[in-house]
């Protein structure tokens with residue numbers, strides 16, 4: 001059932017158990033699903049032991065839900081698994097501002113992944129290239145024999161590309177790419193199996209030696225895109241006029257366009273939004289990170305993945321386009337009970353739709369950071385939320401946490417030694 005309304009008043013102010021009830025109502029969760037979210041050990045050891053090797057336990061992280069998102073006219077509550085404070089708050093905040101203009105508009109290309117088959121020792125690489133292209137249909141047919149399920153689902157190998165390199169030591173090298181529609185999978189295992197299956201034919205056709213047979217994490221054929229407009233007036237605060245905030249955000253963004261030192265941090269801010277969705281849904285965050293950062297270099301210099309500009313009305317317009325290899329099946333998406341639950345909350349019908357929600361969160365997250373950086377600075381909002389971590393680290397318990405946080409934030413002095421001193425003082429007084 002679809003989320004009725006992602007705008008939940010007081011969502012942040014109530015305790016987790018009450019928050020869960022509100023989530024359950026909006027996302028139509030069953031009592032079992034709701035119980036799972038607050039059960040320690042939701043990932044049973046036996047399951048964990050089957051997922052990776054040498055398992056000795058499980059590791060929990062906070063499971064938050066970003067509110068306020070509207071993606072292509074649909075209200076979406078976004079599960080985010082992340083250790084960093086202020087990420088969920090910033091995403092929710094920007095999603096709230098975006099509602100005034102209809103939220104995020106997204107699109108995506110079909111879920112095409114590339115597998116690479118490296119061919120060495122080819123005496124006549126140009127000739128071999130044309131031979132491979134002449135046998136395109138045979139290669140595709142052989143690759144598709146390996147995955148009947150995918151074929152039945154409308155996916156499969158669609159095309160090939162041949163890339164030619166000249167290595168100073170190893171000489172001419174050909175790399176055959178299989179372009180595979182992986183439907184609702186992330187697709188790594190799927191395309192790796194295909195790459196291995198066509199290798200003998202590729203050797204036979206080229207007379208070369210096949211070495212690597214593996215997918216490329218530069219999923220540049222599998223792009224997700226998001227656009228958002230934020231009204232200048234909605235960026236007005238007690239200290240700043242909205243039109244000025246628009247200018248300041250564009251100035252801040254400009255540095256990320258021209259300077260890789262800034263672009264790295266700017267894009268990290270985008271991934272602050274995307275990775276938690278990737279993790280929550282049991283997807284491979286290393287794969288998504290690798291694809292994102294190489295895509296950010298596609299014009300020859302590492303640069304911003306987002307764009308920010310002003311429209312004719314003076315409002316702020318942002319876009320994000322990037323590769324996003326995320327699946328609804330495969331990997332841990334179906335194994336991890338909480339990943340299944342996260343997908344149920346998102347209520348997406350395809351891997352493409354999942355990627356579109358994630359890219360919208362990335363765009364919101366980037367804006368959240370830029371707005372803070374371009375105006376009051378990151379520390380006020382981020383550190384007041386981080387103060388809870390510091391208070392807990394200093395040993396605060398129960399009501400002590402809010403008290404220590406309140407004092408540190410008021411003093412603008414959020415440090416562990418200050419939290420320890422405050423705690424000691426409070427406990428002596430009691």
Ligand SMILES: CC(C)(COP(=O)([O-])OP(=O)([O-])OC[C@H]1O[C@@H](n2cnc3c(N)ncnc32)[C@H](O)[C@@H]1OP(=O)([O-])[O-])[C@@H](O)C(=O)NCCC(=O)NCCSC(=O)C[C@@](C)(O)CC(=O)[O-]
Pocket residue numbers: 008009010011012067068084085086087088089090091092093094096265266267268269270272365368369370372373378380381382385
């Ligand atoms: C933290 C805020 C949102 C506070 O901002 P604020 O102005 O104090 O927020 P507010 O109290 O006016 O609330 C506005 C809305 O924000 C949300 N919100 C607000 N607080 C909460 C909360 N506690 N829990 C849940 N949601 C919260 C919530 O949606 C709320 O609306 P409501 O629903 O209440 O009507 C703001 O200061 C902000 O967006 N800061 C940026 C934080 C950020 O980017 N954090 C990422 C970590 S820093 C980093 O790693 C990346 C970076 C910065 O280096 C990237 C880069 O350089 O580009």
Ligand SMILES: NC(=O)C1=CN([C@@H]2O[C@H](COP(=O)(O)OP(=O)(O)OC[C@H]3O[C@@H](n4cnc5c(N)ncnc54)[C@H](OP(=O)(O)O)[C@@H]3O)[C@@H](O)[C@H]2O)C=CC1
Pocket residue numbers: 147148149150153155182183184185186187188189190191192215217284287327329330331332
């Ligand atoms: N470089 C990288 O990024 C690498 C990543 N990995 C890992 O690979 C995993 C992802 O591989 P992936 O291929 O997605 O996972 P799986 O192999 O687990 O799942 C894909 C398979 O699921 C079946 N399937 C069922 N329903 C669907 C559907 N609707 N759409 C598509 N396929 C469907 C298909 O056939 P069938 O039922 O016949 O299997 C398909 O081949 C991740 O864990 C990742 O970490 C692995 C190697 C390298």
